[in-house]
Amino acid sequence: MxxxxxxxxxxxxxxxxEEDLSEVSDFLKAIGKQIKILRERAGLTQKEFAKQVGYTESLIGAVEQGKRTPQRELLEASERVLDAGGLLIVTADDIEKAKAKARVRHxxxxxxxxxxxxxxxxxxxxxxxxxxxxxxxxxxxxxxxxxxxxxxxxxxxxxxxxxxxxxxxxxxxxxxxxxxxxxxxxxxxxxxxxxxxxxxxxxxxxxxxxxxxxxxxxxxxxxxxxxxxxxxxxxxxxxxxxxxxxxxxxxxxxxxxxxxxxxxxxxxxxxxxxxxxxxxxxxxxxxxxxxxx
Known part of the structure; x- marks a missing residue:
């Protein structure tokens, strides 16, 4: 036992x-900012974008603020909808590493x-x-x-x-x-x-x-x-x-x-x-x- x-x-x-979370937090915020910039460039509101990628508006808002870790499926859908040229999907593996690092918050x-x-x-x-x-x-x-x-x-x-x-x-x-x-x-x-x-x-x-x-x-x-x-x-x-x-x-x-x-x-x-x-x-x-x- x-x-x-x-x-x-x-x-x-x-x-x-006491744990240093700045590296993980800053990384997630950076990804969120990228998604927001690409969404705004595409002329989409959070609500419109959420509908197109199949997620809730509240989740998209949390991801853009760096408060939630985007799933690979969300990155793939965002890549397609926003025509990101590979910018988002290339971060998928780094996201997984960031999620592992985030566990030190416990x-x-x-x-x-x-x-x-x-x-x-x-x-x-x-x-x-x-x-x-x-x-x-x-x-x-x-x-x-x-x-x-x-x-x-x-x-x-x-x-x-x-x-x-x-x-x-x-x-x-x-x-x-x-x-x-x-x-x-x-x-x-x-x-x-x-x-x-x-x-x-x-x-x-x-x-x-x-x-x-x-x-x-x-x-x-x-x-x-x-x-x-x-x-x-x-x-x-x-x-x-x-x-x-x-x-x-x-x-x-x-x-x-x-x-x-x-x-x-x-x-x-x-x-x-x-x-x-x-x-x-x-x-x-x-x-x-x-x-x-």
């Missing part, structure tokens, strides 16, 4: 390590899990207190890091937020991994950040929950039995490797590799899914919660 000390997959990082204790997550073919997570990290909006993640005690320096908050947003690229990678989440209903009613941040976060849950290949379920608070009362956990299967478990509490986290422990976690997760609302019922509940805001 391997053990990793620190915070966890959905949020809290301890101890904090503290040392978290890198083992982050490495597994980046190559996972299956991720299943049960969350009791917070929105899972892969489903968080940027504003929600920033609010979580901003309320940490002891307080984090602003530059560390931005590093951690950027790292979390970069992790979410696994949701759009193809072939897509198998994802499922069971979230305790109480999380839907906990307006971390402020009301505006919380509403946007609920809308994000609906967006992901409606995506093909994503299964989102809510465990109702009214259930008289709940096999997940021992706390949150994640089941993760890296490509070509056995499934692992991941658990965390306060300042400790543990990567579970013992087959028997992983089997028990699997059985527990299966029961949680059976007792939770169905995916359709869960989305309806989230919509109802939004309507009450």
């Amino acid at each position: 391997a053990e990793v000390r620190g915070g966890g997959a959905s949020g809290d990082a301890r101890p904090e390590l 503290p040392a204790w978290f890198r083992n899990y982050a490495g597994l997550e980046a190559e996972a073919v299956e991720i299943h997570e049960y969350s009791t207190l917070v929105i899972p990290g892969l489903l968080q909006t940027e504003a929600h993640a920033r609010a979580l890091y901003g309320m940490r005690q002891p307080l984090l320096p602003e530059e560390v908050i931005e590093q951690r937020v950027s790292a979390r947003m970069a992790r979410q690229e696994v949701l759009t990678r193809w072939p897509r991994a198998i994802f499922s989440w069971v979230i305790d209903e109480s999380v839907l009613h906990r307006p971390l950040g402020d009301e505006k941040v919380h509403i946007a976060q609920l809308e994000q849950l609906l967006t992901v929950g409606r995506m093909r290949g994503m299964t989102l379920q809510v465990m109702p608070m009214a259930r008289s039995e709940n096999p997940g009362m021992a706390g949150p956990f994640t089941l993760i299967t890296p490509k070509g490797r056995p499934q692992n478990g991941y658990v965390e509490i306060q300042q400790s986290s543990r990567l579970v590799t013992d087959p028997e422990e992983v089997r028990i976690m699997n059985a527990r997760y299966g029961t949680l899914r059976a007792q939770a609302h169905t995916p359709k019922e869960s989305l309806a509940l989230i919509e109802k919660t939004l309507g009450e805001r």
Whole structure:
């Protein structure tokens, strides 16, 4: 059984390590500026360009600002639409190297899990207190890091937020991994950040929950039995490797590799899914919660 000390997959990082991200950050900003200049030269708005390359306008905006790492598929589509003469596609390999460098934004204790997550073919997570990290909006993640005690320096908050947003690229990678989440209903009613941040976060849950290949379920608070009362956990299967478990509490986290422990976690997760609302019922509940805001 391997053990990793620190915070966890959905949020809290301890101890904090100071890391130099300037090289990666500047590189991504430079790529974003190139795309923006070429787009404007072509006379396209972000909305028009996003439609032509098959991505959302918000993603294009984030890429142009250097806040998101462009996928190879986006670079290829941009190359074609903007007639970039090879300027963008030539950066694809460098982008992959930059993504690898970006992983240093995670503290040392978290890198083992982050490495597994980046190559996972299956991720299943049960969350009791917070929105899972892969489903968080940027504003929600920033609010979580901003309320940490002891307080984090602003530059560390931005590093951690950027790292979390970069992790979410696994949701759009193809072939897509198998994802499922069971979230305790109480999380839907906990307006971390402020009301505006919380509403946007609920809308994000609906967006992901409606995506093909994503299964989102809510465990109702009214259930008289709940096999997940021992706390949150994640089941993760890296490509070509056995499934692992991941658990965390306060300042400790543990990567579970013992087959028997992983089997028990699997059985527990299966029961949680059976007792939770169905995916359709869960989305309806989230919509109802939004309507009450």
